[in-house]
């Protein structure tokens with residue numbers, strides 16, 4: 001699914017990722033933890049091709065394609081999805097219109113016809129139920145005036161509609177109440193399949209009680225410094241990151 | 250340049266073609282003889298010729314206004330032709346069958362079929378080509394309910410009392426430089442009269458087309474809604490792509506008698522000039538309406554074209570409880586310049602006005618909102634609400650807001666809100682991450698920004714306006 005080899009990346013002339021290696025096979029769930037400012041969000045941005053993130057070395061294969069040869073929107077249409085740590089608002093553009101445009105863009109890319117307005121409406125309504133978002137949210141502007149938790153659930157709604165092959169969730173659990181956390185976790189678990197992989201960035205082991213990962217990585221100082229199973233998350237909760245960072249230097 | 254690339258560029262302004270039509274065009278220049286020629290051409294009564302000449306004398310003594318936030322080289326009025334009409338229009342066609350097929354093709358290409366069967370359902374159309382009205386559809390049907398919809402030249406002959414009474418009653422001849430010029434040389438335009446208590450059964454619409462080179466278009470529109478009547482009117486405009494600038498100086502006057510409602514919508518798509526700022530229409534327009542007791546005038550405009558737009562559709566709220574509205578989207582790209590807004594003059598008691606202005610600037614363009622809200626001493630309990638939002642795309646364009654407020658009545662309430670925002674990188678990234686390309690993303694964000702105005706447009710045109718924005722924004726994101 002995804003093979004990252006020796007990745008170096010800069011933002012604003014500052015080197016953030018420094019020789020990162022990571023391989024993710026189809027069907028796997030990988031959790032990434034690590035201290036603030038370690039480069040976790042940067043990794044998500046580099047993977048999805050955000051402007052301003054300059055890759056200085058390394059390569060990434062995504063479904064046997066050179067990821068860097070694809071534009072941001074092509075990566076998305078090819079099945080790479082990023083749930084944002086801080087979802088932005090687009091005032092006046094209805095959620096429904098936005099969701100339909102993105103689903104249609106993906107369908108077109110795969111040679112499928114656009115969905116009719118009625119078909120899509122039905123699909124969107126059913127899906128919004130799965131994340132417990134009232135239908136009124138489909139009519140409102142994209143994230144416009146949504147609460148923090150509503151924004152995060154809206155991200156999961158988009159993920160469900162787009163059915164990506166690689167889902168990157170950047171701190172989707174931050175700021176969620178207990179019920180919402182459960183909703184998000186259920187959404188992810190429902191979507192787990194042998195063809196779909198997840199990268200879950202989180203600071204809290206609690207999420208991993210609900211979404212049980214196959215691997216847990218620690219990203220510190222621009223590299224994966226430790227990899228383990230789900231018990232690593234528990235260990236981190238107890239000991240923090242200092243001991244690993246010392247090891248890494 | 251490859252053929253494909255050429256096609257792509259031409260696609261940007263789809264209405265940019267020229268129709269090969271034999272025309273009678275006056276040599277460039279402006280003097281008394283030209284005015285007499287225009288008047289004679291239209292077989293006008295003596296009073297109208299006098300009216301024109303008076304306007305001309307006044308214009309000669311006036312100077313071009315310079316307060317607008319626009320820059321352009323002096324206009325050489327002696328280089329402009331003030332009258333051009335297709336030869337085939339010498340005898341005005343009495344029916345569609347008599348109209349030159351090349352003219353019909355022009356409108357078909359523009360997506361405006363003139364055959365009544367093929368026309369947009371429920372829309373009657375007056376089409377003005379350079380200086381003359383070609384034809385007006387659905388006239389008989391409208392006449393059955395007493396609605397008069399014809400060219401102003403025709404109205405001068407058929408309804409002289411109405412024209413004499415109202416022409417210049419809202420925009421006086423000497424109102425401003427361009428209005429005076431228009432009053433002297435106006436060629437054609439639409440005339441509408443809705444009788445007492447009648448709700449006009451169709452949308453009325455005028456489509457303006459400038460075709461001939463070096464020709465100015467000086468149309469004049471007069472709409473009178475008698476007591477308790479109702480009308481919705483829409484105007485559209487296009488011109489061929491040319492390297493020279495062309496002048497368009499129009500005057501529109503609206504009269505809403507007691508309890509009448511006029512809704513006037515504009516989709517302005519004059520040629521904006523090319524990406525380097527060469528060519529395009531200079532659009533200097535005076536539009537104003539007067540509202541009597543309980544009457545309402547609502548202006549909605551979507552301005553995407555023209556090299557320069559200078560335009561302030563206004564309402565004089567004379568009668569008590571009258572209502573004025575102005576909803577505007579003005580988009581500038583490349584080197585376009587727009588200085589547009591409105592004036593709301595509150596004279597009557599409890600008059601209300603709403604101004605919603607959305608300015609979008611892209612490329613190296615400049616976009617200014619200029620608005621005046623005046624509360625006269627007698628305007629007890631009057632209210633105004635103004636919201637003025639600017640959206641910037643890129644960092645080489647400019648947005649400016651010039652709100653003028655004059656309140657001479659302490660009981661009047663004026664509210665003003667203004668915002669400036671950018672299409673942010675975060676928004677663009679979100680859209681791209683969801684599979685949308687940059688152009689689609691920008692047009693969606695811009696459409697969202699304009700939503701409050703688009704919802705005021707008649708349905709069919711709201712869709713058109715959205716598409717037009719998308720085309721006008723082409724090339725605005727790198």
Ligand SMILES: Nc1ncnc2c1ncn2[C@@H]1O[C@H](COP(=O)(O)OP(=O)(O)OP(=O)(O)O)[C@@H](O)[C@H]1O
Pocket residue numbers: 011012014016034035036037038039040041042043052
């Ligand atoms: N656009 C930018 N301009 C300047 N510095 C940036 C930019 N984006 C990221 N950085 C810097 O890169 C470093 C890594 O940031 P990143 O957001 O990837 O951290 P993170 O691991 O996601 O942290 P957190 O856990 O707090 O979300 C930080 O020091 C951050 O300030």
Ligand SMILES: [Mg+2]
Pocket residue numbers: 040041042085170171
């Ligand atoms: Mg982060």
